[in-house]
Amino acid sequence: MSLAYENFKIAINDSEQILRAYDQLNKERKEGRDPEELKRAALIMTLTAWETYVEDRVKEEVNARLRALDGSQIAAYVQKQLEKDLKTFHTPNSQKTKHFFEDFVGTDVTAHWSWPNHDVEEVRAKLNGWIKKRGDAVHRSITDKQSSHLVSRDDMKKCVNFFKKLVEVTDEALEREV
Template sequence: MSKSKITFESSIKDAEDLLGHFDSMPKPPPENAEVLKRAGLVMALTAWETYVEDRVREEVQARLRVVNGSYVGKFVTGRLEDELRRFHNPTSEKTKKLFFDFLEVDVTAEWEWQHFDPPKVRKTLDELITKRGDAVHRSRPATAGAPPAPHLVKREDLEKSIRFLKGLVEATDRALAML
């Protein structure tokens, strides 16, 4: 198991804790409890983003072990760090490009587990990244006299997202272990 996966497992607990807080609220939960689900989705996808950054860094460092400290080692490490500073919203395509550019591996081709094949995983991840952007940048506007808008993140959606991201990290780690 990679160090990055261990960190992810610790980080995803923040999203699980937020879901737990939502579940522990009286039923029906107060209207402002919706923020816990949005925050949970943001935290879950932040755990994924951190995993991707840490995992590519971890694998590149392992491959550069022989040239560590040399011009080549410093150059590659510097380029990776520059790329990671610009790496946000790790969609399937951005993740594929990052791993391919630095490790010459298409991790997305190995994203497969029970009920998920690579195209479905890529589509699901990209939809979650879009939803995270909405959760971060858009709250539900209150319109006087109108019924409240539906919640952006439903309880079941957050639970499924957490489970999906755990599977995605497992599949990514498995793909990189085959190198």
């Protein structure tokens, strides 16, 4: 298990704690709308944990592969290019993630994104859907308090579990590649 995966497990716990707070507040609520902003916060934290995992995992893999070239101009160039690309790498949807790993690690990790009841194309589509919802949560404040919620509590449980599995299969694929 990579350090990036271990850090993801800690980070995803933040989302789970936010959802527990949501459950507690919603259980104690006597009237009014449920604390929907906590579900949005959990969504944002979940996708932030994913983005951090992708960035850290690529760095970890590049560092491991460049060890034999430590001190060389080639290693310095690759590290400089990685740092430059990391500054503009945001919102790791399936396409960006695929290209990022292909460019720096030489493998299409998205080709390994399958598990029971989830094929590669479905996983890519689900990731892209969660990325879009995160964008809505970050950039679109809910001004109509009567409108439907961006995500349901059940959706957030599925979201967290989806990303846990996605990181697990990504990490396993990279471990097999080494």
